[in-house]
Amino acid sequence: MTVVLSAEKLVKTFPGVRALDEATLTLTAGSVHALLGENGAGKSTLIKILTGVYRPDGGQLRLPGPDGELRAVQLGNPQDAQRAGIGVVHQERNLIPAFSVAENICLQHLPRRAGLLDRAALRTEARRCLDLLDLDLDPDLPVSRLSVAQLQLVEIAKALSAESTVLLLDEPTASLTNDEADRLYGIVRRLSERGHATVLVSHKLEEVFAVADTVTVLRDGRSVAEAEPLADHSREEIVDLMVGRAYQQVHLAARTVAADVEPALALDAVATTAGHHDVSLAVRPGEIVGLYGLVGAGRSELAKALLGLDQITAGEVRVHGRPARIRDVGDALHRYRIGYVTENRKEEGLFLDQTVARNTAVTVWRRLARLGLVRDRAERSLVDEYADRLGIRLASPDQHAGQLSGGNQQKVSLAKWLAADCDVLIIDEPTVGIDVRTKAAFHELIAGLAARGMAILLISSDLPEMVTLADRIAVMREFAIVGELDNDHDYDRMSQSVIRFIHDGQGVVA
Amino acid sequence: MKTETAPEAPAVPPAAEPRPPARALPVWANPRLGLLIVIAVLVVLFSSLTPAFLDPRLTLAPLQADISVYVVVGLAQLAVLSLGHMNMAVGRMAALSTFAMGLAYDRLGVPLLVGLLVGLAVGAGIGALAGLLIAKTGVNSFVVTLALDFGLLGLVTILYTWATGGVSFAVQPSGLSALRFDTFADYCMGEVCGPRIPLVVPIAVAAALGVGLLFRHARLGREILMTGSNTVAAELSGIPTHRRVVAAHALSGLLAALAGFLLAANNGAFSANIGESFLLPSFLAPVLGGTLLAGGAVSVLGTALGATLTQVIYKGLNLLQFSLEELKLYIGLVLLAALSLDRLRAVLAERRAVSSS
Numbered sequence: 001m002t003v004v005l006s007a008e009k010l011v012k013t014f015p016g017v018r019a020l021d022e023a024t025l026t027l028t029a030g031s032v033h034a035l036l037g038e039n040g041a042g043k044s045t046l047i048k049i050l051t052g053v054y055r056p057d058g059g060q061l062r063l064p065g066p067d068g069e070l071r072a073v074q075l076g077n078p079q080d081a082q083r084a085g086i087g088v089v090h091q092e093r094n095l096i097p098a099f100s101v102a103e104n105i106c107l108q109h110l111p112r113r114a115g116l117l118d119r120a121a122l123r124t125e126a127r128r129c130l131d132l133l134d135l136d137l138d139p140d141l142p143v144s145r146l147s148v149a150q151l152q153l154v155e156i157a158k159a160l161s162a163e164s165t166v167l168l169l170d171e172p173t174a175s176l177t178n179d180e181a182d183r184l185y186g187i188v189r190r191l192s193e194r195g196h197a198t199v200l201v202s203h204k205l206e207e208v209f210a211v212a213d214t215v216t217v218l219r220d221g222r223s224v225a226e227a228e229p230l231a232d233h234s235r236e237e238i239v240d241l242m243v244g245r246a247y248q249q250v251h252l253a254a255r256t257v258a259a260d261v262e263p264a265l266a267l268d269a270v271a272t273t274a275g276h277h278d279v280s281l282a283v284r285p286g287e288i289v290g291l292y293g294l295v296g297a298g299r300s301e302l303a304k305a306l307l308g309l310d311q312i313t314a315g316e317v318r319v320h321g322r323p324a325r326i327r328d329v330g331d332a333l334h335r336y337r338i339g340y341v342t343e344n345r346k347e348e349g350l351f352l353d354q355t356v357a358r359n360t361a362v363t364v365w366r367r368l369a370r371l372g373l374v375r376d377r378a379e380r381s382l383v384d385e386y387a388d389r390l391g392i393r394l395a396s397p398d399q400h401a402g403q404l405s406g407g408n409q410q411k412v413s414l415a416k417w418l419a420a421d422c423d424v425l426i427i428d429e430p431t432v433g434i435d436v437r438t439k440a441a442f443h444e445l446i447a448g449l450a451a452r453g454m455a456i457l458l459i460s461s462d463l464p465e466m467v468t469l470a471d472r473i474a475v476m477r478e479f480a481i482v483g484e485l486d487n488d489h490d491y492d493r494m495s496q497s498v499i500r501f502i503h504d505g506q507g508v509v510a
Numbered sequence: 511m512k513t514e515t516a517p518e519a520p521a522v523p524p525a526a527e528p529r530p531p532a533r534a535l536p537v538w539a540n541p542r543l544g545l546l547i548v549i550a551v552l553v554v555l556f557s558s559l560t561p562a563f564l565d566p567r568l569t570l571a572p573l574q575a576d577i578s579v580y581v582v583v584g585l586a587q588l589a590v591l592s593l594g595h596m597n598m599a600v601g602r603m604a605a606l607s608t609f610a611m612g613l614a615y616d617r618l619g620v621p622l623l624v625g626l627l628v629g630l631a632v633g634a635g636i637g638a639l640a641g642l643l644i645a646k647t648g649v650n651s652f653v654v655t656l657a658l659d660f661g662l663l664g665l666v667t668i669l670y671t672w673a674t675g676g677v678s679f680a681v682q683p684s685g686l687s688a689l690r691f692d693t694f695a696d697y698c699m700g701e702v703c704g705p706r707i708p709l710v711v712p713i714a715v716a717a718a719l720g721v722g723l724l725f726r727h728a729r730l731g732r733e734i735l736m737t738g739s740n741t742v743a744a745e746l747s748g749i750p751t752h753r754r755v756v757a758a759h760a761l762s763g764l765l766a767a768l769a770g771f772l773l774a775a776n777n778g779a780f781s782a783n784i785g786e787s788f789l790l791p792s793f794l795a796p797v798l799g800g801t802l803l804a805g806g807a808v809s810v811l812g813t814a815l816g817a818t819l820t821q822v823i824y825k826g827l828n829l830l831q832f833s834l835e836e837l838k839l840y841i842g843l844v845l846l847a848a849l850s851l852d853r854l855r856a857v858l859a860e861r862r863a864v865s866s867s
Binding site: 307309328329330332333334340342347348349350351352353354358362363365366369372373374375376416420 | 723727728729730732733735736739740742743744745746747748749750806807
């Protein structure tokens with residue numbers, strides 16, 4: 001097997017943190033190589049070194065020269081990495097919306113003739129990259145008109161345009177539906193048949209086992225498994241390697257829900273300007289009701305309509321039995337004590353350039369203020385309380401939210417609703433992009449909130465998560481509820497029933 | 511999946527993520543300290559080149575009065591920079607407000623304070639109008655206030671012609687000349703007289719303290735900053751973002767009006783050209799002081815130091831008999847140099863504080 005990239009004993013330190021501690025990664029041509037590890041294990045740092053963003057403090061990176069011999073190289077910047085044949089698709093989109101598909105694909109090396117853009121060559125080159133992916137897409141279309149899945153594929157085409165032999169995919173399916181993810185992985189397999197080496201970073205172990213053939217596991221900056229065949233390991237073994245000790249079960253707080261108690265939140269045949277119709281739901285205090293559906297089924301939109309961001313055109317919303325008219329989030333929060341933990345913590349949940357203290361207290365300044373002034377001490381003691389309760393790891397309450405790890409950010413994004421003393425919480429995709437251990441901690445946390453009497457509407461596309469947490473599962477398809485199931489916590493039976501609802505969708509109006 | 515709920519199973523301990531490095535910025539990364547040093551160096555330089563720079567009556571007192579005006583001008587811009595917005599009409603809002611003051615003194619003969627309050631109300635009102643247009647239409651603040659500036663330019667000229675037949679009110683409300691000429695040294699209790707500080711200075715200091723308190727401790731100010739930091743997240747956290755945008759722009763208009771009043775007091779006249787020189791300094795002071803154009807963070811102390819620096823340079827070069835055109839050239843160069851240095855400092859600080867994977 002030809003080695004196409006060999007990173008040996010890479011070391012990278014940041015103030016106070018040894019992000020990589022002699023990490024090793026070896027890639028062979030034609031392999032799909034999973035790079036696994038918890039948040040903070042060093043995956044992103046390793047990828048940033050491979051793509052020339054960071055320079056390692058120790059160790060070396062070797063790539064094959066023209067004669068096929070491995071030679072030590074220095075990647076001074078991202079352009080160097082591209083020239084060396086390493087293409088990357090980051091978690092965040094890096095396309096320019098107003099530019100065409102072809103222009104985006106060839107952005108780094110636009111073909112020129114007499115100093116001007118050579119449109120014909122541009123189109124040919126873009127076509128070539130799209131063909132590699134068997135992607136039938138008009139190269140002249142502006143990327144602002146593409147779907148999320150198409151954008152992802154254009155990103156890959158862009159990474160391939162530089163004749164890359166190594167393709168790094170960082171959480172490529174985070175925003176894709178299952179079908180789209182399958183299609184993407186079909187393409188990854190075809191690329192590997194053509195000799196490309198792919199590095200796959202993903203938190204979704206199901207996907208990793210379905211697609212990858214070899215695996216490197218990072219823990220605390222070290223490689224605890226180096227390029228081992230994935231078939232030799234079970235899922236549990238991989239998780240053990242990642243968390244570094246025997247696998248532990250979650251302990252969910254026991255709950256009882258009185259059936260005769262008035263629902264904290266009830267929707268009765270609700271229709272909205274966002275396009276929902278006939279949505280009926282009830283969440284009682286102490287209950288977790290799951291709202292399951294595919295991406296685009298209208299679940300987050302329902303949450304936002306409930307918060308007054310869209311209008312309710314028919315039906316009735318009741319909070320603790322009383323009809324509610326919620327005009328905006330302030331109304332939902334202060335009058336009805338309903339909170340919404342967004343799925344999109346970076347764009348909608350957090351103020352990344354503000355302190356954790358402010359991020360937590362933003363919903364309660366009204367309560368903390370005396371004569372319109374907020375006392376820092378009150379704010380700090382609030383943050384200390386919730387950092388403690390949620391296990392948020394902070395250097396100081398004055399740390400900026402953007403400096404926290406993903407799991408801690410998600411906890412801060414939840415903390416402000418707990419601080420606001422909500423008794424109905426709509427939690428949207430709480431564990432997307434969060435590692436196994438933090439995910440388990442989150443599940444315990446959510447169950448604990450319900451055990452203390454909170455009514456929780458849990459929106460998730462993660463079926464195992466639903467089956468773990470929810471008491472009942474409502475299935476949404478095309479902006480309508482197509483079924484509701486009592487959860488008996490038997491994963492196989494529940495998933496079959498849920499999938500049947502999604503695909504056969506009773507009573508769906510097109 | 512981990513679906514068991516065996517009660518004896520131990521709880522999952524908190525993730526052993528590496529502690530993110532605290533944001534321990536090095537001392538040189540503090541823009542305020544840098545400004546203070548530059549100001550000190552320039553004061554030493556100017557006073558060694560021309561001893562007249564240290565003349566309390568001819569130089570230092572007028573310098574303090576000028577600084578007072580431009581601190582408030584800077585604060586007027588800072589009020590909307592907090593949102594990541596701009597107020598291109600800051601000068602013309604001042605002009606319209608001082609027109610209202612002049613009219614009140616001239617036609618109604620109101621006391622100094624009442625006229626000031628009328629002007630502040632007009633300034634806040636026109637600012638609120640700008641804020642309302644921006645919040646309701648979603649059009650960029652730069653465009654809205656630029657258009658407003660253009661409209662007000664015409665309006666102010668028309669109003670002065672209508673009310674005075676010229677470009678200035680002749681009226682001198684009682685107390686104005688004291689604000690213009692007096693320092694605390696003119697007020698004595700027995701043998702003890704005050705320091706040689708013009709009477710306008712405490713007004714600017716009070717404005718700075720008020721704005722500082724607002725953005726640091728008041729719920730309103732903090733919610734404005736959060737809106738500037740991330741509007742969507744602010745709205746989803748229950749902050750009435752539209753009202754906060756209106757409030758910030760109203761504050762900007764109010765401070766512009768106050769700056770207009772201070773300048774009118776310094777000039778001794780309520781005239782149409784007030785505010786003409788406000789626009790560039792209004793950005794210069796906060797930006798030199800480390801306020802971000804992106805919104806979400808402001809520095810009132812930095813703004814005060816930024817305004818001081820520009821006025822010191824202005825006064826020094828003026829005493830060294832540079833021409834007006836040369837003054838503008840040098841101020842422009844200083845701004846560019848300061849902004850480049852600021853960017854360099856930010857990049858260096860970021861490299862040091864860069865967090866882990």
